[in-house]
Amino acid sequence: xxxxxxxxxxxxxxxxxxxxxxxxxxxxxxxxxxxxxxxxxxxxxxxxxxxxxxxxxxxxxxxxxxxxxxxxxxxxxxxxxxxxxxxxxxxxxxxxxxxxxxxxxxxxxxxxxxxxxxxxxxxxxxxxxxxxxxx
Numbered sequence: 428x429x430x431x432x433x434x435x436x437x438x439x440x441x442x443x444x445x446x447x448x449x450x451x452x453x454x455x456x457x458x459x460x461x462x463x464x465x466x467x468x469x470x471x472x473x474x475x476x477x478x479x480x481x482x483x484x485x486x487x488x489x490x491x492x493x494x495x496x497x498x499x500x501x502x503x504x505x506x507x508x509x510x511x512x513x514x515x516x517x518x519x520x521x522x523x524x525x526x527x528x529x530x531x532x533x534x535x536x537x538x539x540x541x542x543x544x545x546x547x548x549x550x551x552x553x554x555x556x557x558x559x560x561x562x
Contacts, residue, residue: 428455428544428556455544455556456523457502457515460537471495472522472540486526496521500542511561518555519545 431452434443461468466484470477476489502515524541544556 428554428558429453430554453546453554455517455554456541457517457556458524458539458541459502460539462535462537464538469526472497473526474521475526494521496545497542502542507560509561512559514559516557516559517542517544519547521545 430450431454432448433451434448437444437447466477466479466486469486470479470484472495473486474493474495475487475491477487478485478489497520498518500517500520503512505513507513520542522540523543524539526538528536528538530536544554546555547553
């Protein structure tokens with residue numbers, strides 16, 4: 428998570444002046460590696476079209492249009508050294524990573540997925556992502 432800050436140039440000061448700063452932007456993203464995935468997961472995450480029938484499942488070659496936006500993304504299953512849980516939550520997100528994986532014999536193939544936080548019209552000035560530590 429990060430914020431973009433702005434301090435105006437005032438009074439020919441050579442450094443930012445206390446009390447004049449504003450947050451003008453914010454961003455949040457989290458990268459996870461999926462050890463297992465399926466057609467249902469990929470078709471939900473990526474905005475490239477998906478189709479299936481009794482004989483096959485296909486990702487891609489679909490109509491491109493609306494970007495897939497996900498609600499209430501939670502990354503769980505991580506603990507701190509003290510055994511307490513670490514949970515990251517994104518209210519609205521999109522996947523910004525490409526659909527790609529390196530295949531190799533003798534090891535599991537993980538699929539790296541980047542979830543990027545999106546602002547919401549109901550709370551455009553609120554950070555749409557947070558981390559709970561020790562819950």
